[in-house]
Amino acid sequence: MPSQISQKHPTGLYVLFFAEMWERFSYYGMRAILLLFLIDTVKGGMSMNASESAAIYGIYTASVYLLTLPGGWLADNILGQKKAIWYGGIVIMIGHIILAVPAGSAIFFLGLTTVAVGTGLLKPNISSIVGELYPEGGARRDAAFSIFYMGINLGSFLGIAIVGYLGERISWHLGFGAAAIGMLLGLVVFRIGSERHLKGMGEVPPARISTPESDAQSGTNKKLGYGLVILLIGLLTVLQLSGTIDMTTAQGLAKGAGVIIVIISASYFLFILFAGGLTRVEQKRVLVLIILFLAIALFWAGYEQAGTSLQIFAERHTQRMVGGWEVPSSWFQNFQPTFVLIFAPVLASLWIFLSSKSLNPSIPVKFAAGLILLGLSFFVMVAASNIAVQGNLTSPFFLIFTYFLHTIGELCVSPVGLSSYTKLAPKRYVSQLMGIWFVGASLGNLIAGIFAGGFDEENVMQMPALFNQVAIITTAFGLLLLIFWKPIKGWMGGIS
Structure with missing residues (x-):
């Protein structure tokens, strides 16, 4: 059976499968104990109330997805997908290492921010390379994404089981450290496997063709973007000063x-x-x-x-x-x-x-x-x-x-x-x-x-x-x- 599967799909798919599996191990494992750590008052947690803890949890998980936008832009315009995945994984691992250090709230939030930034860089780009393996599209591509999706959930299962147990039963920071080890394994898999089985994929950003029309559109988009930023700042200021929200x-x-x-x-x-x-x-x-x-x-x-x-x-x-x-x-x-x-x-x-x-x-x-x-x-x-x-x-x-x-x-x-x-x-x-x-x-x-x-x-x-x-x-x-x-x-x- 394994030989038949490998004939149907390139080995590069399984490189990405295991790299993503270990990244999801680290993400879902840490996420499983995050809220518990924030509300814990007995074993060295942050001793926050449920309301404040849940808000921080929501901001973190939302940031992970929101940061896929600049993560995708960096890959498309500067790094290329492969470097974005590699650097993103390193940043994630560093973030989990910071979380593993019991050094107070400031260091903890630094680690949380670091993990979010790294995930935003890695997450959108590893899926893109899966698609590149199947330029013809069709059923094989759909099947490949199904296999890749199984890797995501296998990593989630293992992360919640292992990191969850270590965090709840032994030490929160040991759990965060286990998440760092999971990301390290993902980096090793990606580094070794991509050199042999993903050559020429996601190496450099796609070429951009500049025309007068595209340059004009780019200028218009920048003006609209600046206007939107000013609008957002003004609206948030009004909401803050009026007491509607307290940021x-x-x-x-x-x-x-x-x-x-x-x-x-x-x-x-x-x-x-x-x-x-x-x-x-x-x-x-x-x-x-x-x-x-x-x-x-x-x-x-x-x-x-x-x-x-x-x-x-x-x-x-x-x-x-x-x-x-x-x-x-x-x-x-x-x-x-x-x-x-x-x-x-x-x-x-x-x-x-x-x-x-x-x-x-x-x-x-x-x-x-x-x-x-x-x-x-x-x-x-x-x-x-x-x-x-x-x-x-x-x-x-x-x-x-x-x-x-x-x-x-x-x-x-x-x-x-x-x-x-x-x-x-x-x-x-x-x-x-x-x-x-x-x-x-x-x-x-x-x-x-x-x-x-x-x-x-x-x-x-x-x-x-x-x-x-x-x-x-x-x-x-x-x-x-x-x-x-x-x-x-x-x-x-x-x-x-």
Whole structure:
């Protein structure tokens, strides 16, 4: 079997598979214990309240995705993809090493920032090289990304299991150090493997052809960019001075970042629609992309509760004793990658089967299904929290079933959305709109942190209402997509 697989796919794919696996080991492993470390008051944690900790968590995870925009730009214009991956991995490893040093809050936040910067440099570029291995596109390329996606989830599983255990049971900083070792292994794999199996790929930035038209457009874009920066600074100043938000706190800073992301995204979409030189068909397709952007931000806002509100619920309100041993609360996050590894091939086969029968659901229907499943998962958590508010520990099966619904929803939304953006985006804006896709993920992560900040340790009675709020909003948006899927599909101009 291994020999047959290697004949179908170039060895370079497996170099990237293992490099990404170890990078995700470090990212998800550290992320699994981040909130626990921030709220810990016993074992040398930061002793922060849940609200402030969740806001910091949200800012960090949002920054990782937001920094993929400058990370992609640096690769395209200065470094080339290969150097961006290499330097990004080194920066990530240094960040985890800094986190492994118990030297106070300033050093900790320096390490957190360093990891975010490195991840923003590495993340968008390693996926791009996977695509370069298959210039012909087609089914082999789709299969390659499925294999690559399995590597991401395998790394996530191992990272949460190992780093989570070390951090919770032995030392937080030992856990952060283990994440650094994972990134080191990824660097070794990439360095040795890329020299032999990825020659000529991502070595230098793509050549830029300068014309009077492109130079004029570049000048216009710079002026618009400067204007947007001035607008953002002015708006944030007004919000701060009026007391609407207080950016001297973590919660206020998270809200300010949310304002920035929303305005940048809205401004970009409006620019593309009205000044992008699009045809009528392209404008309708961009409208579909806007709808999918809103849907993916909302989806990730719920899905990423795994590391925030659901992590708090696992830690404080879930029965975790197996025999005489207490399961680390961070391990519950591992149900997501486990279910992905089990069910990704099942859903991929289902879409192929339905397509052969001309029954494959359209993109808006798949998105609707993902959001409705996410909403149902939070109705499960409403039931669980109603038990918790009575002072009882809940069965772990509530969280397990919640993560199962999350995963099936993710498999309906994430790979479908990624593919949709590449197909629906006007050709001259594909790279930029792929960056906006990651901005949607960034916004979702930020909302997840802000939402979890509403958890008051002194008032567990508010848990059912908070979970019910997420359940209703996500289910309602999913139902709206389901109701209007036909006109949305019509705007796609024949693309399916």
